[in-house]
Amino acid sequence: MSADRRFEPQTISRTERWGETLQWLIEYRAFILLAIAVVYAVLFVPFFATERNITQMTTQFSIDGIISIGLTILMIAWGIDLGVGATMALGGVVFALAQDLGVPIAALLGILAGACVGIVNGFVVTKMRVNFFIATLSSMVAVQGITFIISEEMTIYGHAEGFGWMGSAKLGILEFPALAFFGIGIIAHLIMTQTRIGTYWYAIGGNADASHRAGLHVNLLFALAFVVAGLCSGVAGVLLASRSVSANPGVGRDTALFAISATVIGGTSLFGGVGNVLGAVAGVLLLGVIRNSLNLLGVSAYWQWVIQGIILVSVVISDVYVNRRRRTA
Amino acid sequence: MESGYIVEMKGISKRFGSVQALNQVDLELREGEILGLVGDNAAGKSTLMKILSGAHSADSGKISIAGQEVSIRDPRDARRCGIEMIYQDLALCNNLDVARNIFLGREYTRGVSLLRILDKKKMYAESAALLKRLKINISSPRLKVERMSGGQRQMVAAAKAIAFEAKILLMDEPTAALGVREANTLLRLIKDLRDEGHSIVLITQRVPDILAIGDRVMVLKGGQRQGILDVSRVGLDDVVELIVRGRAGTESEEDTVDYLSFG
Ligand SMILES: Nc1ncnc2c1ncn2[C@@H]1O[C@H](COP(=O)(O)OP(=O)(O)OP(=O)(O)O)[C@@H](O)[C@H]1O
Ligand SMILES: [Mg+2]
Numbered sequence: 001m002s003a004d005r006r007f008e009p010q011t012i013s014r015t016e017r018w019g020e021t022l023q024w025l026i027e028y029r030a031f032i033l034l035a036i037a038v039v040y041a042v043l044f045v046p047f048f049a050t051e052r053n054i055t056q057m058t059t060q061f062s063i064d065g066i067i068s069i070g071l072t073i074l075m076i077a078w079g080i081d082l083g084v085g086a087t088m089a090l091g092g093v094v095f096a097l098a099q100d101l102g103v104p105i106a107a108l109l110g111i112l113a114g115a116c117v118g119i120v121n122g123f124v125v126t127k128m129r130v131n132f133f134i135a136t137l138s139s140m141v142a143v144q145g146i147t148f149i150i151s152e153e154m155t156i157y158g159h160a161e162g163f164g165w166m167g168s169a170k171l172g173i174l175e176f177p178a179l180a181f182f183g184i185g186i187i188a189h190l191i192m193t194q195t196r197i198g199t200y201w202y203a204i205g206g207n208a209d210a211s212h213r214a215g216l217h218v219n220l221l222f223a224l225a226f227v228v229a230g231l232c233s234g235v236a237g238v239l240l241a242s243r244s245v246s247a248n249p250g251v252g253r254d255t256a257l258f259a260i261s262a263t264v265i266g267g268t269s270l271f272g273g274v275g276n277v278l279g280a281v282a283g284v285l286l287l288g289v290i291r292n293s294l295n296l297l298g299v300s301a302y303w304q305w306v307i308q309g310i311i312l313v314s315v316v317i318s319d320v321y322v323n324r325r326r327r328t329a
Numbered sequence: 330m331e332s333g334y335i336v337e338m339k340g341i342s343k344r345f346g347s348v349q350a351l352n353q354v355d356l357e358l359r360e361g362e363i364l365g366l367v368g369d370n371a372a373g374k375s376t377l378m379k380i381l382s383g384a385h386s387a388d389s390g391k392i393s394i395a396g397q398e399v400s401i402r403d404p405r406d407a408r409r410c411g412i413e414m415i416y417q418d419l420a421l422c423n424n425l426d427v428a429r430n431i432f433l434g435r436e437y438t439r440g441v442s443l444l445r446i447l448d449k450k451k452m453y454a455e456s457a458a459l460l461k462r463l464k465i466n467i468s469s470p471r472l473k474v475e476r477m478s479g480g481q482r483q484m485v486a487a488a489k490a491i492a493f494e495a496k497i498l499l500m501d502e503p504t505a506a507l508g509v510r511e512a513n514t515l516l517r518l519i520k521d522l523r524d525e526g527h528s529i530v531l532i533t534q535r536v537p538d539i540l541a542i543g544d545r546v547m548v549l550k551g552g553q554r555q556g557i558l559d560v561s562r563v564g565l566d567d568v569v570e571l572i573v574r575g576r577a578g579t580e581s582e583e584d585t586v587d588y589l590s591f592g
Contacts (some may be wrong), residue, residue, distance in 0.1 A: 191444065194449075195444050195445060195446055195447060196436050196438050196445040196446075196447055197444065197445070199425070199429055199433075199436065199447065202425060202429075203422045203425060203429075203433055205424070206422035206423055206424035206425060207421065207422045207423065207424075209420065210419075210421055210433075211422065211433070211434075212384075212404065213382070213383075213384050213404050213414075213416065213420050214404065214420070214433040214434035215403075215404045215408055215434040215435075216433070273422070273423075273424035274424055
């Protein structure tokens with residue numbers, strides 16, 4: 001262990017400058033790609049830049065987008081939750097079942113149901129020491145089962161006064177879900193950059209052992225990150241149910257794919273410790289614009305799957321590339 | 330403080346699977362001294378200090394701080410006892426900047442308890458001052474640790490331990506990755522810290538360093554203590570002899586066989 005390495009002089013070679021530029025491009029890829037996609041869509045996609053389309057599109061991606069924000073925080077802490085879609089369905093069903101208690105209380109219960117799933121996930125992962133892929137995959141199946149049981153396999157319609165308000169209230173051209181998405185995005189960004197717990201989530205994702213030795217409650221922090229993901233899924237479920245004035249127990253099957261794609265495009269690493277909420281917001285907008293444009297252009301759903309798969313794979317490859325650079329640096 | 334020791338470890342044993350890393354080891358650290366801890370690779374030096382810093386827990390043994398028996402179950406306990414450690418593997422979060430690493434676990438904050446806001450301005454200012462005081466060649470505390478050289482990272486780890494004026498400092502090969510000039514700067518700093526009243530355990534492979542700045546030196550071999558020597562009364566050869574051969578003459582038959590088998 002007595003390698004006699006000296007301080008390296010801080011001169012920057014040409015290859016390093018190239019690497020620097022590449023790093024920068026990769027780090028801000030979501031914003032760059034988003035700008036390109038928007039310009040392209042405005043110029044070449046008919047009806048894209050109409051008020052109605054923008055309202056519809058933003059509401060659509062916002063609900064999944066809220067889940068992306070929760071996942072971003074969880075992935076920075078080096079976790080993942082594959083069951084976010086199932087948790088979203090549960091949140092919606094609980095909201096609809098409880099609607100006779102009044103919409104505000106029902107909404108709160110739907111959100112809390114999501115948080116409870118997060119608590120269970122956090123407990124199983126940290127106390128039982130189950131790998132988080134397995135843990136959240138199992139809890140996803142269980143949550144789906146619970147959702148179908150309590151809804152008796154039926155779509156529950158909203159009849160309470162104000163049930164649909166959250167899904168349709170409008171400010172300017174943005175509906176409530178879009179406002180909630182941007183609001184939650186800003187709050188999450190501030191938490192991750194300005195608060196102590198945000199730094200702690202980065203720390204445990206970067207080096208859990210060092211965090212422990214620095215006195216952090218690593219397990220508690222990790223479990224809390226699962227709760228955040230569950231909470232966001234619950235919020236998304238309530239908003240989705242409100243918007244469609246009904247809760248369908250079978251929704252959310254592609255949610256995890258969309259949310260993870262958006263998060264990783266936004267610069268969050270699958271290897272923990274790296275990522276940012278604003279990038280994830282840009283990633284959500286980017287995927288939303290692409291999905292909307294493909295719909296407007298009449299591209300079939302199957303081709304859309306192919307395209308989404310290609311996007312995810314290329315994003316994951318770039319993530320692996322960046323991380324290999326970082327870990328050997 | 331009846332014993333006169335700031336730290337007293339008694340009968341510390343630790344086993345990892347089939348490896349007996351420490352076997353009934355005692356250690357006494359006097360207040361305001363630099364105690365060198367030396368020994369071959371795998372002698373158990375890091376393990377002994379990690380037990381004191383709360384990173385590992387001992388299978389058996391007792392620890393007293395200033396005469397009071399304490400139980401150190403995790404790093405928070407150790408910090409409460411005024412113990413701070415520079416780890417051999419540095420224990421830095423590469424994805425965080427220098428200031429966040431230095432302050433990890435004791436950030437300056439303001440505001441409500443649940444969502445404490447970081448006082449970044451204060452943290453950056455104090456980190457910058459610390460880098461300057463330790464003559465660390467890093468241009469800004471806002472730089473992330475991941476792009477730094479081994480020597481720079483080593484100095485960040487040192488700054489992290491020194492920043493909070495802990496009364497007991499454990500340093501696990503803090504000069505290993507440093508160049509000659511940087512190593513000398515750090516050694517001088519360690520001496521200054523001792524003169525200010527800190528009590529220091531310094532693990533190193535460079536015995537001459539200990540002879541230059543240390544007060545006493547303790548030798549470990551195969552997880553067993555071979556002895557503590559007064560630096561003023563020994564030379565390099567005596568220490569090296571003890572590291573290589575163990576405590577000649579005083580050991581039991583069994584031990585002799587052990588040494589032979591070690592080559
Ligand atoms: N976490 C661990 N798990 C398993 N074995 C360990 C662990 N830590 C240390 N050991 C073993 O315990 C023994 C003592 O290791 P330790 O790191 O304390 O030695 P050391 O004296 O610090 O050596 P070095 O000079 O190489 O740093 C070694 O045989 C090592 O393999
Ligand atoms: Mg060691």
